[in-house]
Amino acid sequence: MRPKVSIIIPTYNRSELLGRALDSVMSQGFDDFEVLVIDGARSQSTRELVRSYGDGRLRYVPQRGRGIANARNLGVLKARGKFIAFLDDDDRWRDDKLERQLEFFKELPENYGLVYTAFTYYHLEKGRILGIKRPKASGNVYRYLLRDNITGTSTIMVRRECFKRAGLFRESFPTCEDWDMWLRMSKRCLFGAVDQPLVDYSIHSGQFSFARYLTGRYRMIEEHGDIRDNPRILSYHLLQIGLLKVFGGDRRGVEDILRAFRLNPLMRGNLTDVLGSVLDVRTKIYILKFLGRL
Template sequence: MELVSVVIPTYNRSHILSRAIESVLNQSYSNFELIIVDDGSTDGTKEMISQYSDSRIQFIELGSNKGANAARNEGIRKSNGKYISFLDSDDEFAADHLEKAISYLEQAPRSAKGVYTSQKEYLNGTFHSSSVAKKVLDSPKQIIRRYSANGFSSFTFSSDIFDNIELLDEELEAYQDMDFLIRFLQYYELHPISDFLVKYHIHDEQISSDPDRRLSALEQLISKHKKTIEKSNTGYLHYSRGFQYVEKNSMNKAKTEFAAAIKSDPIKFRYYFQFFSSLFGYSGFKTINNMKSKLVYLYQRFDLNIFPTNVIILELK
């Protein structure tokens, strides 16, 4: 079996980090090293990790808080595996995550240097929604048009990709996975594994819940990849901007961005839906989207494949 390096960046997550660690230690695929990179925690993370005696665990301290990508990069530099798998400290692997990811990569075409898996998403411990890995991604345009590869916890790559592409961008506070994939897909393919191999936990501590930081990071991303983005359909980026403006209660700007998304990609029903929702102000937008979320939840929870409703629900997700 090939050695796999699992990299977990963490910052002040000692109260939930053990969940992620144990999901790795309990893998059916046993030939791995677990690299935990502490990004300047002040909550007793080191003491908590010292309770584990497994020789496969490597603990690294950065000393000060530099951000998740800086922690991931340090893990990459210290890794020894043929493959690198990422896991955020608030998420979990299914027991056969590594086994299925490595099995796929060992038999994949040479152009496939990475895989992404389906994931189930949980809010306060309760199933919320799911994201299914469906398509082979082989162009940055696919990411720019509609981000559909989940996040770092679903990614496993061949470690030699970093011979051609730079490490992760440490300046970005959000959209880090999107930035990385735009660069990755200029050289390689990312293949899907449809099995649900990640539990993704949603909570208020995530940077992704801060609209100002997300909006700033999105503008950085657009500026960084300007040439690539100009060649692509930019509907999804306008759509993403729209949501950040909603969170800032800037509804006129949100409406403008949703309208720009429609203009860029007029066949996407979800863009029309959110433009319509934005006409009812902040409270109306939230109410309509809460209703949508409940409908999507029922669809996913009980597998309500009712035509044509299922087509609309899939587009709303």
């Protein structure tokens, strides 16, 4: 019998954190699920960790280290559930996360294909919450996703059929592959949002590379004509990128800022959004990480 939910957890040599993530799954009040642990390192320790739970709902899937987008795609292709949920190996769920999302899906029309939730930024080393990221939009969220990635992948539950319409994660993206996926999916289905934080998104040292993030961000501009060819939206991205660069000590960010103002001299439709973005908890955390303060 097929499970109701397939949970996809990509991992790479992080057994201790993976155990924390798996514990949060196994403590869910809803239990009709399967878990696909996609192991890019093909490590014995990860295989043994999965087996140690002694639970047939957990499936160990070796992967040849082709990155997180490939791992998620492999999970989607192997998933048997009607719904797919994602969990990064360094994050964890609250114990009512799956139940709350499934109940919300029951209340929504069929054209809602994805439900995401608020989440906390949790500092692993300090053991404390740094802030809460709440949903920015619901329903038709395409115009919001053109400007910002409004959610985190570990919060998402999506109808499996949506991938048939939107395609899979694009493995050529160095970062922002999740943002690209949800933007494409938002053109084909509506999004629901749960305002309660049901996920702890972990902040820890060595988490991501600023340079790789910017490469992915520029790739978003290149691949999406509704960003690239719209002066207001493009100027928003360049202004945000430029400010992040400057805060991170990269003076070349001034070039992006100047280009943003050339595209939209009065910043019509952008100043409020950019200021809101700069004050957003996610941006604050990114800046602190870039400065080596987290």
